[in-house]
Amino acid sequence: MKEHLERYGWILKILPEFLVRWAEERLKLQPKFQTMIAQEDLKVAALLESSLKPYHSRFKRHEALPEEGIPRENILSEVKTMCELERPRWEKGFVSGGIYHGDREHIDFLNQVYSLQSQSNPLHSDLFPSATKFEAEIVSMVAGFSGKGECAPDVCGTVTSGGTESILLAMKVYRDRARRIRGIKKPEIVLATTAHAAFDKASDYFGIKLIKVPVNQDFVLDPKEVRRRLGRRTIAIIGSAPAFPHGTIDPIEDLAQIAEEHGVGFHTDACLGGFVLPFAERAGLPIPKVDFRVRGVTSMSIDTHKYGFAAKGSSVVLYRNSELRREQYFTATEWPGGLYFSPTLMGSRPGALSAACWASLLSTGAVGYRDSARRLIEAGDFLKREMGKISGIRILGDPLWIIAIDSPEFDVYELMDRMSERGWSLNGLHHPPCIHIALTLRHLESGVLGRFIDDLKWSVTEVRKHVKKGGGMAPVYGMASSLPFRGLVGDLLKKTLDAIYKV
Template sequence: MGTLPLPMVGRTPDEILADLREKRGGDVRWADGRTFSLVFDGGEDVRAVAEEAAIMYLHENALNTLAFPSLGSIQAEVCSWTAELLNGPDAAGFLTSGGTESILCAVEAARERARHERGVTDPELVLPISAHAAFHKGAHLFGLRTRTVPVTADWTADLDAMADAIGPDTALVVASAPQYPQGLVDPVAEIAAMAAGVGAGCHVDACMGGFVLPFAEMEGRPAPLWDFRVEGVTSISADLHKLGYAPKGVSVILHGSRDLRRWQTFDFDGWLGGRYVTPNLQGTRSGLPMAAAWAVFQYLGVDGYRRLVRTTLDTADRIRACVETIEGLTVLGDPVHHLLAISADPAVDTTGEQAGRRVDPYARGEARAARGGPRGPRGPPP
């Protein structure tokens, strides 16, 4: 395929927008609830507030909060509200473009801390196989060796294997709340204690749970302790653009203290353009998603988030109850919140009288896709 030329003469707004509407026609209908994990919709009212705030900050640049102090204030307030939810009175952090960038920042900060405080020259990242792939991306980009450990029969991190993997070169140990593939919360307290034992950091990936689990606890459905109440947890990531219901892309990376946060910042003045300081991987950052997240936080408040979490948990409960009535399907592990993994039931024999009753989850995913929903299959269980 060759290159495409720009139009020699500019087109009218009506023509341009008509073309965009046509392109969009083949996209999945996210407003109908058919894009789990890609778009999280809090409802028309939430959307409207976010869109107004986004338009207001369409052109502002968060690279320089001296020029745009309102964005500095927005970032500080959103991080502070999140720290309050995650029980981190001393926590401090930054807004990022999404969960992957938050994870990358946590990995890079842990490497820097291990290098400067403990003299680690060959840093390692210890994580269960259920942890998000972005940790492996971070290790690849920042020069850490990964030590991946298995999960147990209940799909949470294998503590014995983690204990064997953690050593003097460990820079960061990972836990998830919840982990993405099966929706289980890892034993964070035990993992954090092992990390602290060698002076390493412990990062809790709460990109999917950071704005669900605190409100679920308020609703009487707590998870085992996983946030900054756990001694040894040094950083947490939580995605505002998932179940925080802000538009893409905005996430929070929090460190347990300002002292821990400093390892994330890049500060350089060895070029002709003056001092260059960035807390994130990005330089220029749009103020649009930051302002939209701030507005959604203010609009929903605790009561609004509790209402949405009640609806989410009720939906997950009903899906699980339905799955459990279908011979040939099962829910993996015992997830108690909003994520669950549906699998072919290994207890169903594929021979004899039960032959043909075992459901192929990939075929089920294709059938769902044919009706406009997500396919949903994940990789095979480890």
């Protein structure tokens, strides 16, 4: 069966999607196929067991609540041990993205603020006026460097738990507004295939159809292709600044102009670039405009927990005016529990994270963000230059500080495995197969970039020897990106989530 799939898989690739889904459903009924899937499941379960649960043999498993409470010092000691095991890899700069600042003094400072505010909940603004102050000021500070000004005096927003929530909320705003004002019941959003998966989540949760446009040879949206796909049901266009996979910036000015002409919303997803781009521009670097200074831009997502250097669990969603923001709010006036109103998806929220985010913004300041942005872009230039000298790999598009590479010669996932052997945790991407590194302040520490280039050269040489070592992630990535039955891949991912919640 597996051989059949490998041999005839290409036929499935040229069939329309609904036929492939039909074939997949038929196939799932075949006993032979079920046996094959069961065998694959066992292999995957074994792989997951070792990669997701490395602590099984080291720490006691707590399947049920202990009868007597465990002494606090024992718990603290166990948590500390886990931190010490996990810290070196990211602290020494081996990780793509993930931890964006990571300096011990900065983390200690955020932790102090967090611990002072750990009981705070912005839902209870009467009890915690500090949380209200922190959140209003976070939004105001972020709006201030995202184009709020003469052309966009009313920019406003809310604090959220992360990029995904910011995106979900903005998409809900466009859906509800289009339904209310234009009577659109089957809304559509036009976006690049490279836009973040959070938009797929919004589509899934809110019943919005995504019209996905393949990116061009520069790995960005082509405005002409976007224009062709607009229709009566379009409620918004999305542009990324930059997009996660290849770190490339969509042509926001052209796209937003199309949105304005068509009378629909335009969302700039600046989860990654919201801090780097404006401050790189202030540092005098040539950076395209992606924020509210561009007329058609009506909303933005900007992650404070990435290059804003806040603790994880914080982002900002901005709107051009308060009329749009109001569409995000939720109120329940008849609930016996009292008058209920909440600005975002969550009810109770961790006020301590907003306090830590506020503290990160204040302590870094414009000068700090400018300096980081300049250094990140310079580091990106260095990497691109050095990678350009390594034959066998090529850089996709024209990125700044998030750089994706593939290879016309060899399996790029094999390269990722060799880099993993050297300790690196890079991101494996597909459609097309490639890998990327998202630079952070960790990579700006002395010697890290040089080590990356040395290890990359070593890995390329190893892969070129054509010795497939096996055992790594290359076969898994290869299979997952080429298998025509996407439902099966989705099932596999859901099984991974099940495995995560197994004690």
